[in-house]
Amino acid sequence: MGRNPVSMLLSGARREYMLQVVRRCRVLELAVLWTLLACGTAPVLAQQKPKIAASSLTLPVFNPLVWNIMKARGFDAKHGFELEAKPYPSISAFYAAFATGETDTLIGGPTILQKLYQEGVPLRIFGTAFTLADLLIFAKDANIKSLADLKGKQLAADMGGSQFQVIKMYANAKGIELGKDITVVNANFAVARAQLEADRVEAALVIEPLASIILRQNPSWKVIFNGAQGWKEITGQDGWEIVPAIRADAIARVPGAPKMLLAALQDVANVILHETDAADKIAADTVKLPPGILKAAVESKRLNMIVEPAWEPAMRKSIWDMMERAVQAGFYQKLPDDKIIYAP
Incomplete structure (x- = not known):
C-alpha cells in the first residue's frame, strides 16, 4: 500500500526541522566550547612566569x-x-x-x-x-710575604670597592693602619696590576678572574694575602x-x-x-x-x-x-x- 503524499511531506519537514535543531545545537556547543576556552586562557596568562x-x-x-x-x-x-x-x-x-x-x-x-x-x-x-677566596694581594718581591711586610711600602687597590673594605678590616684586626702604615694608591683591579707590573707599587689587590690571568702570565708573582684565609684568621668563619x-x-x-x-x-x-x-x-x-x-x-x-x-x-x-x-x-x-x- 503506497504512503500518503501528505504524510511523506510532513515526515520530510520533520526531518529537516530536526536537522536544523541538531545543527543549531552543534553551533551552540561550539560557541560554549570557545567561550570556555577563552575563559580558560585568562588563568593561563595570569600564570605566566614573573x-x-x-x-x-x-x-x-x-x-x-x-x-x-x-x-x-x-x-x-x-x-x-x-x-x-x-x-x-x-x-x-x-x-x-x-x-x-x-x-x-x-x-x-x-x-x-x-x-x-x-x-x-x-x-x-x-x-x-x-x-x-678570590680576593688576593700579589707582590713581586720575594721578601714581601704578608700584609705586615708592606709597612712603609705602597699597595694599589680600588678604595671604593668592598674588597678594600675587607682588607682594611683585616689590617685593623692586625694593628695595621692602611693609609698610614701602608700607602694606598687608588686603582681599579686592571690598573693595580699594571702599577705592580711597572714597579710603581710593591703590591696589588685583585680578584678573579684577573688573579688566574696574572698567575698564568706571571707565575713568579707571589700571593701574600688570600681574603678567605685572612678573614677566617680574624673571625673563625x-x-x-x-x-x-x-x-x-x-x-x-x-x-x-x-x-x-x-x-x-x-x-x-x-x-x-x-x-x-x-x-x-x-x-x-x-x-x-x-x-x-x-x-x-x-x-x-x-x-x-x-x-x-x-x-x-x-x-x-x-x-x-x-x-x-x-x-x-x-x-x-x-x-x-x-x-x-x-x-x-
Missing part, C-alpha cells in the same frame, strides 16, 4: 657569568621565573640601577649593600654566594665577597622571588663547581674570558661559590659580622636594622 630583572656587568668578571649560566641552562624557568639580565658598563651604574629600582636583584658586596640600605634602598640580602640581594618591592610583587632565585643560584653553583668545563665554555662565549681561566680559578679553590639561605643562623651571623666590622673600621656610623637580611 619577570625578575638583575643588574649585570659588561666587564670580564665572574659576576655576570652567574646570570649567563642561569639563563643558558634555563634555571630561571625551572624555578618559576623569567630572568632579565641587564648589563651595565661600570660598577657604579650596576649598583645605581638596583638602587633606583631599574633592576630587582643583584649579587654585590655585603658592606656595599649595607651602605645602600642605610641610604634608603629597600633591599633584602637573601643568601650567600662567592667566598672571599667564612666571609663573603658578594651575596645576592633583592628589593623589597620586588618581593611584594613576587612573594616567592627570594626562594626562587636562591634555588636557581644553587643550580648555578653546582654547574661552576661540578661541571666546570661547561661553565668555562659559557665564560669564554659570554664574558669573553680566555679558555681555561674559570677552570683554573675553580680548581685552585680561589673561586668558591657557596649558596645558602641568609636567614639560617650561621649564614646570618657571618654576614652580620662583616657589617659589624665595617662599622668598627669606620666605614659607617651604625649598623642597619635586622630587616636587611631576608626572613621568610
